[in-house]
Amino acid sequence: MASARLVILTGAGISAESGLRTFRAADGLWEEHRVEDVATPEAFRRDPELVYRFYNERRRSLASVEPNAAHRALAQLEATWPGELLLVTQNVDDLHDRAGSRNLLHMHGELKKGRCLGCEAILVWETDMDRASRCPVCAQGRVRPHIVWFHEVPLDMDRIYDALERCDLFVAIGTSGHVYPAAGFVQAVPPRARTLELNLEPSLVASAFQEIRQGPATELVPAFVRDLLET
Numbered sequence: 465m466a467s468a469r470l471v472i473l474t475g476a477g478i479s480a481e482s483g484l485r486t487f488r489a490a491d492g493l494w495e496e497h498r499v500e501d502v503a504t505p506e507a508f509r510r511d512p513e514l515v516y517r518f519y520n521e522r523r524r525s526l527a528s529v530e531p532n533a534a535h536r537a538l539a540q541l542e543a544t545w546p547g548e549l550l551l552v553t554q555n556v557d558d559l560h561d562r563a564g565s566r567n568l569l570h571m572h573g574e575l576k577k578g579r580c581l582g583c584e585a586i587l588v589w590e591t592d593m594d595r596a597s598r599c600p601v602c603a604q605g606r607v608r609p610h611i612v613w614f615h616e617v618p619l620d621m622d623r624i625y626d627a628l629e630r631c632d633l634f635v636a637i638g639t640s641g642h643v644y645p646a647a648g649f650v651q652a653v654p655p656r657a658r659t660l661e662l663n664l665e666p667s668l669v670a671s672a673f674q675e676i677r678q679g680p681a682t683e684l685v686p687a688f689v690r691d692l693l694e695t
């Protein structure tokens with residue numbers, strides 16, 4: 465498998481053991497709001513302060529969590545794998561980045577970035593954001609979280625589908641298979657590709673995978689990386 469082309473998809477479950485809540489475990493609730501009701505353009509238009517607060521709280525929590533053994537194992541795999549490897553994460557946290565992953569796409573955006581509503585510049589944003597926040601590039605635009613909300617088009621979709629259509633191995637880690645288009649990626653790989661799901665419990669799309677390994681990411685992912693590097 466040495467020159468194999470890998471695509472790895474991660475979800476909230478890979479960050480759970482770092483202490484970040486997953487969406488389903490919190491039954492998708494935040495301050496009595498369903499996430500789907502806060503993470504939408506309509507919510508931002510209706511009550512921007514609520515949405516700013518939702519993301520400020522989650523951005524702040526990044527300061528008190530660290531990448532775990534699963535994030536680190538994927539970074540080590542990227543550093544040593546001779547073939548192509550693309551890591552696609554649905555997570556908006558920065559734990560893959562801090563673990564050292566570089567060939568990494570945040571298809572749902574990033575907590576530590578903002579986007580200008582005027583000039584559309586993508587901004588590094590590490591502090592709280594509110595309606596008084598202004599774009600440092602055009603000096604006048606209001607700023608929104610650089611997050612892909614529900615009903616918005618995820619980022620880098622062309623690059624992702626290109627990689628899926630050519631891959632030899634597709635691995636989904638810690639994702640429940642609720643959210644599309646990510647949940648449909650396993651259907652986009654070639655028939656010859658090997659597919660593997662690593663999860664605490666079977667996802668909604670587990671039946672589409674050839675192999676499922678059940679357990680916590682901090683155990684399954686380092687073992688998976690060891691197996692791969694030994695074959």
Ligand code: BV8
Nearest residue numbers: 475476477486487488554615638639640643644664680681
């Ligand atoms: C799109 C950023 C068109 C926000 C996120 C009706 C109306 C409108 C749209 C739709 C509709 N029906 C379906 C849709 C599409 C919609 C969708 O899928 N809705 C769902 C709710 C039904 N999708 C969209 O709107 C997307 N856009 O469709 O545009 C399009 C389509 C194709 C091509 C072009 C355009 C946009 C979706 C992006 C939304 N933004 N995030 C934010 O983070 O605040 S999604 C958000 O929820 C996360 O990013 C993440 O992706 C998702 C949660 O999923 P998971 O990561 O899987 O997390 P979850 O909690 O669900 O599961 C955790 C898993 O971990 C579990 O399986 C658990 O067992 C496991 N686990 C737990 N602990 C561990 C573990 N595993 C291992 N170890 C552990 N320790």
